[in-house]
Amino acid sequence: MNMKIYVLGGAQTDFERNWSKEGKGVIALLKEVIDDGLRNIGITYDDIIELNKQGKVACFIGNFIAEYYVNQGHLGALLTEVNPAFYGVPSARYEAACASGSVALDAAITKIRADDYELVLVIGWELMKTVDSKSCGDFLGRAAYYEDEAAGIDFPFPKLFGKLADETIKKYHLDEKRYLDNLAKISVANYANGKRNPNAQTKKWFMNEAQATTRGTATNSLIGGKLGISDCSQVTDGAAFVALASEKFVREHFASSNFPIVKGWGHRVAPMKFDKKIEESAGSEYILPWTRQTVLDAYKRAEMTVDDIDFFETHDCFTSSEYAAISAFGITEPGHEGEAIDSGRIAFSGDKPINPSGGLIGCGHPVGASGVRMFLDLYKQVSGNAAGYQLKKADNGMMLNIGGSATTNYVFIVGKNEEWK
Amino acid sequence: MEMKTVTVIGANGTMGCNVAGIFASFGDAKVYMVCRDLEAARKAQIRATMSVKAESIAKNLIPMTYDDLELCISSSDLIFESVFEDINIKMGIYAKIEKYLQPHTIIGTGTSGISINQLSTCFCEKARQNFMGIHMYNPPYSMTLCEVTPSQYTDSVLLSEVKSYLRDVLHRNVVEVKDAPAFMGNRIGFQFINEAMQYAERYIDNGGIDYIDAILGSFTGRSMAPLATSDFVGLDIHKAIVDNVYENTKDYAHETFVMPEFALKLISENKLGRKSGCGLYQAVLHSDGTKTINVYDIASEKYRPKEKYVFPFAKHIIKELKVGNYVNAFESLVNSHSLEAIICIQFLIKYVLYGIVTTKSIGENIHSADDVMATGFNWVPPLAVIDAFGGVDIFKKIVIEKMPEDFLSKIDVDEILRDVPKSKYDFRPFFKAK
Numbered sequence: 001m002n003m004k005i006y007v008l009g010g011a012q013t014d015f016e017r018n019w020s021k022e023g024k025g026v027i028a029l030l031k032e033v034i035d036d037g038l039r040n041i042g043i044t045y046d047d048i049i050e051l052n053k054q055g056k057v058a059c060f061i062g063n064f065i066a067e068y069y070v071n072q073g074h075l076g077a078l079l080t081e082v083n084p085a086f087y088g089v090p091s092a093r094y095e096a097a098c099a100s101g102s103v104a105l106d107a108a109i110t111k112i113r114a115d116d117y118e119l120v121l122v123i124g125w126e127l128m129k130t131v132d133s134k135s136c137g138d139f140l141g142r143a144a145y146y147e148d149e150a151a152g153i154d155f156p157f158p159k160l161f162g163k164l165a166d167e168t169i170k171k172y173h174l175d176e177k178r179y180l181d182n183l184a185k186i187s188v189a190n191y192a193n194g195k196r197n198p199n200a201q202t203k204k205w206f207m208n209e210a211q212a213t214t215r216g217t218a219t220n221s222l223i224g225g226k227l228g229i230s231d232c233s234q235v236t237d238g239a240a241f242v243a244l245a246s247e248k249f250v251r252e253h254f255a256s257s258n259f260p261i262v263k264g265w266g267h268r269v270a271p272m273k274f275d276k277k278i279e280e281s282a283g284s285e286y287i288l289p290w291t292r293q294t295v296l297d298a299y300k301r302a303e304m305t306v307d308d309i310d311f312f313e314t315h316d317c318f319t320s321s322e323y324a325a326i327s328a329f330g331i332t333e334p335g336h337e338g339e340a341i342d343s344g345r346i347a348f349s350g351d352k353p354i355n356p357s358g359g360l361i362g363c364g365h366p367v368g369a370s371g372v373r374m375f376l377d378l379y380k381q382v383s384g385n386a387a388g389y390q391l392k393k394a395d396n397g398m399m400l401n402i403g404g405s406a407t408t409n410y411v412f413i414v415g416k417n418e419e420w421k
Numbered sequence: 422m423e424m425k426t427v428t429v430i431g432a433n434g435t436m437g438c439n440v441a442g443i444f445a446s447f448g449d450a451k452v453y454m455v456c457r458d459l460e461a462a463r464k465a466q467i468r469a470t471m472s473v474k475a476e477s478i479a480k481n482l483i484p485m486t487y488d489d490l491e492l493c494i495s496s497s498d499l500i501f502e503s504v505f506e507d508i509n510i511k512m513g514i515y516a517k518i519e520k521y522l523q524p525h526t527i528i529g530t531g532t533s534g535i536s537i538n539q540l541s542t543c544f545c546e547k548a549r550q551n552f553m554g555i556h557m558y559n560p561p562y563s564m565t566l567c568e569v570t571p572s573q574y575t576d577s578v579l580l581s582e583v584k585s586y587l588r589d590v591l592h593r594n595v596v597e598v599k600d601a602p603a604f605m606g607n608r609i610g611f612q613f614i615n616e617a618m619q620y621a622e623r624y625i626d627n628g629g630i631d632y633i634d635a636i637l638g639s640f641t642g643r644s645m646a647p648l649a650t651s652d653f654v655g656l657d658i659h660k661a662i663v664d665n666v667y668e669n670t671k672d673y674a675h676e677t678f679v680m681p682e683f684a685l686k687l688i689s690e691n692k693l694g695r696k697s698g699c700g701l702y703q704a705v706l707h708s709d710g711t712k713t714i715n716v717y718d719i720a721s722e723k724y725r726p727k728e729k730y731v732f733p734f735a736k737h738i739i740k741e742l743k744v745g746n747y748v749n750a751f752e753s754l755v756n757s758h759s760l761e762a763i764i765c766i767q768f769l770i771k772y773v774l775y776g777i778v779t780t781k782s783i784g785e786n787i788h789s790a791d792d793v794m795a796t797g798f799n800w801v802p803p804l805a806v807i808d809a810f811g812g813v814d815i816f817k818k819i820v821i822e823k824m825p826e827d828f829l830s831k832i833d834v835d836e837i838l839r840d841v842p843k844s845k846y847d848f849r850p851f852f853k854a855k
Contacts, residue, residue, distance in 0.1 A: 014850065023639075023854030028745030032849060081744075195592060204565060204592065206446045210477035217476045 003113050005262040006250045007379045007414055010242035010372075011036035015201040015364030019237045020129045026070055029125060029239050030082045037121070037241030045085035051119055052089045056249070058117045059091035062104035062124035063368035068139040069130050079123075090117075097143035097403030098317065100124065101240065101371025102267075102410030108244055109262055118249035124372030125239035136235050140367070143404045145272045155223055158232055160274050160405040161318035162225025167278050168287050168320060172335035180226060182338045183319035184212035187230045190316060190355055193348055194362025196389040201236050201364030224318075231319040236364035240372035242379065257417065260382040263396065264302025264413035266294035274405040285334045291402065292328045294409035298398065299330075302413045306330035309413070311381060311391055312352065313374040313399040316359040325400055326354070348391075356381065356389050371401035371410060378414035422582040424590075428453040428485075428493040429501045430514060432469075433461040436531055437503030439561050442469035444501070445481035447591045453485045453493040462486065473562050487517075494521035501555065503531040506661060511535065515543040522548050527583060529555035534603040534665045541572035549574040553583065556604055557593070558797040566797030567593035568604045594796040599783040602669040606797035607662050608783075609776050609790060610650075613768065615663045616677040617647040618684055620764065622719060628728055629719040630701050635730035636761045637768055639853035640739050640750075642801030642809075652694040652701040656684055672782075673831040674775055683719045692717075699724065734762035742854035750852070751810050755819055766823050769806055774820070776803030777837050791844050801851035804844035809852070813841050 013033050019025070038044065051057040059079055066072045076092035094104040101124030108120035128136055140157055141150025150156035169179050191207035194200035207230060214220055215228030222228055250257050270290035271277050277288070286292040299305055312329055316322035326337040331345065331352050340346050346354040357363045357377040360370060380386040381394035396415035402408060427444045431437040432454030445452045454469070456462035462484030470479045485493055494500060500522075504514055511530065522528070528551055530540055537554045544552055554570030561567075567587050571580050580597075587593040598604045603611065621633045628635075634646035643650075651659045660680050667678040687693070687700055694700030703715040703724045715724040734757035741750035754766055780790035780803075791802030801809070807816045820834050 014847075017850050021853070022850065023739070024743055024745065028743065028854070031745035204563060206473045206475055206562075208446070208449065208475075208477070210480075211475045214477045219471070219474045219476045 004247045004417070005109050005112050006245045006247065006257070006259040007262065007375075007383075008041040008243040008245050008250075008259055009037070009379060009383070009385075010240065010376045011040050012199050012240040012369070012373050012376055013238045014199045015236050015238040015366065016199075016203060017237060018129045019127055026066070026072060026078070026125070026127060027081050029127060029237070030079065030123065033123065033125070033239040033241045034079075034082055034121070037123075037243060041243045043119070043243070045083050048085040048089065052085075056118040057089055058108070058111060058120050059086065059089055060104040060108040060120060060122045061091065061093040062095075062101035062122065062372055063093055064095060064097050064100045064126060065139055065142060066126070066368075068142075070127050096408040096410075098315070098365070098367045099371055099401045099403030099408040099410045100368040101373070101375070102401040102412070103371075103408070105242070105244075105371060105375055105412065106265065106267060106410065109265065112244060112246050115246070118246045120244045122242045122244065122372055122375075123239060124366075124369035126366035126368040127237050128235045128366060129237050133235060143367075143407075144274070149273060157405070158224025158227055158318065160224070161320050162223075162227045163274055163278075164287070164318070164324065164405070165226050165320040168323065171287055174335075174338070176226075178338060179323075180215070181209075181213055182341045183227070183231055183323060184209055185341050186316065186319040186322050187212045187361055189347055190322075190359045190362035192362075193356055193389065194358025196348075196356075197358050197363055198388065200358045200362055201234060202358065202362050227318060227320065233317050233360035233365035236366040238364060238366035238369050238373070240369045240376050242372050242376050257419070259417070260379050260414045261417050262412060263415045264298040264300075264304065264411075266297030266301070266409070266411040268294040268297065268409045270407050270409065272404065272407055277405065277407075286327065287334065288324050288328060288406045288409075291324065291400070291406050291409045294411045295328050295330065295398070295400065298411040298413050304396070304413065306352075309352070309396050309398045310393045311356060311397045312346075312354045313357060313377050313397065314354055314359060315370070315374075315400050315402045316355060316361050317365060317402070319361070321402065321406065322354065322359070324406070328400070329398065348389075353391060356386070356391055371399075374399040374401055375412060375414065378412070382414055382416055422586045424448055424450045424498045424586060426451045426453070426497045427499045427501060428455060428497040429503060430455045430518070431502065431504035432456050433465045434503055434505075436557065436559060437501070438465040438469050439472045439559065440501055440503060440531065440557055441465070441482060442472040442478065443557070443561050443591055445469065445478040446473040446475055448586075449481065450498075451481055451483065453483050453489070453497065455485045455487060455490065455493055457487065459484055459486055472560060490518060491521050494518045494526070495523060497526060499527040499529060501529050501531060506532060506535065508535050508539070511540060512543050515540070519544060519548060522551075526551060527579065528552045529583075531556060533607055534662060536602075537570045537572045537600045541574055546574075550576040551579060553580060554600070554604070555583075555587070558606065561593075564797055564799065565592065565594045566606060566793055567591075567595050568598045568606060568793065568797075569595055570598050570600050570604060572600060594792055596789050596792045597785045598789070598793075601783040602665045603662050605779060605783055605789060606793035608666055609772070609779050609794060609803075610798050610800070611659065611662045611666070612674055612677055612775050613772050614647040614651050614659065615680060616674075616771070617768070618651065619677065619679070619681050621648060622681040622683055625719045628730070629716075631716040631727045632730060633764075635728070635732065635735070636765050638735070639855050640735060640742060641765060641769060642806065642848070642851040644799050644853070648701050655694045655696050656688050656700050657693050660684070660688060672778065674771075683717075686722075687717065702727070732759065732761045733757075734759055734765070739854050742852055745849075747809060747849060747852065748811075755810070763823065766819070770820050770824060771828075773803040773806045773816070774832060774834070774837055777841065778832075787842060788845055791846055795846050795851075799851075801848055802844055802846050804841060805846045805848035805851065807841065808844050809848040813838055
């Protein structure tokens, strides 16, 4: 990527919070995350007003389906209710199911690269605890091909990712017990990582291998095929904010340009329906070839390989998706993902840690926020601001954010500037 | 420090059972659940697994009875005593277990207020060094506070190791508290709750109990209003806590620990709260399956439907909180001069001041009161209230403006608020828009 896109910082809300229980709505959510994010990057609402007079600032909102959860659309314009500083600021909502945050980031990055704006604010959010879990599952079904894959089905997504587990076992002739034990280890690692993250949804929750491998019980019921509750990310409320800027903006506003930069990206769309994905992947080594291709695109654009990446944030909406991501990233060959799990390579202390934040299972998954949250965590690690979950080596990080059943695939690489090193 | 085996004595009680669940899950310890009979122990085993939402820990939970004490105690790394809150009963248990203790066995008591120094004297010199208070809050799965209190004899290295274990392995928010009546959380919390109860009596003609709860509701920084909390905890427990503080301390808030007459009467009638069907409140189930809440009317001594009070100041605060306008919400509280708004802000002020005074006297540091109130009560912590009002300087002015002379004459506001830092906690999640 030729033009440098700087990541200035940002904020996320505490994903443990239930905003409905607090009696608060989307405006309160947005106010908090934007207030905190602006404070983090040292920009005020007055600065926004000034930048807007010069047409230098814009906002990009990632959200999947607020129309269902909170009866609200027109989410770009909604920022004007957060603060009058947003009057006149170009702002729009971007949607790609659970990858909505990433499509907003992509649009924001593109607008800087095109030299349209100098500062872009990206806000991903979802309030999901406004409804009961069954309705929530049904709403999320709209990220699949609803008519065929979700209508009339309780919790359609766990079932789709349960099928991914079945197909993975079949494709690579895996020992079922070993595979399911590997998935349990993924779950346990994400819960354990979440314990270090003060914004994690599960920071007080208990999980261990005995619990994660004991599927089909009252406290770990089967929810999609062979997958139990312990294999799933949970319904979450939350928002995440990231600010990106052009080189010109950084030079004019900051004493140093030691900010992480966007080094690579990838965006591919796989067949909408899960069965077609599997049908299409028959000739590929990879169970999710378009996910793999998205990763390859990002490596190519960044002129990097897996050897250059110090850590990963992945879309573990289910343990089966994190399992598939291991080979998609290139950490192992396809079919050998279990080796990276068993050897501890992807553990917090491993050489290729995945989800130091806790990921979607440990940190939480407010769907429209997740892409921005992952990107923020890349920023935190690379800039040394991850506090209790800071990795020792974090010069370059990669994130994978997926929408639907790995339908929309987004990858970003964020890393240190060469000059910074 | 490793705790391979733990014995919980009194594991059929709510706390004993839930604490057993914490040791067996996060600690992955084998836990002997000592109960009065095996059936009670088996039931407690199931409750303990459900308290941490993990049936897989059942294998770590071993139902036992007092007949098995020798086996349990002699093979345990830690004994957690959680029997009835009565010094004689506890001493009786200590006498029974002492002979089975190994030199390394740690003994923790879950007492919520009995003096640790006094209890420690039940043990021989060696065992005394291994004895301390380990006070968790209910339910410990979501309330992570653990007040640790050494006696004058507790080995300091051991104390430090136990604190690390509780913090790093059991994921507790550990606060070391001096051996003072009710320790810290209950002292600060029940000062507020008991004074609210006194105000219910004072404002008997305005509605009493539900009137005060409506003034100090969730929008003031708590999940549950104070008198509803007392009803939930049980008036008998409430009485034991405030009596203990009243009898054994003497600070400026001394008189606020006197339980009002009407509550004593309810206790004498066994109307203890939710656990006995009625107390300050009473849930009424109707034939159509609906439920309504009655409240005890202090004046008529009868239950009546709970009133839906609409105070303009509260309505305005809730409206502002709903959209995240915290500054406006607190400004409107400061600028409102209705009787209810004044009661509300005075309670918040008194809570902050008492929290700071208490943490300075029995806490580990200035943040200890914040830790105990946030993670033991889920109340907005005292220092975070100061932040919510705009910082120490603004808060000090509000104290002088809002508090009556007779209160101010009892304390030194400048001294209390000197060098008070920002809270470690974000106040925003605590103030509910309802």
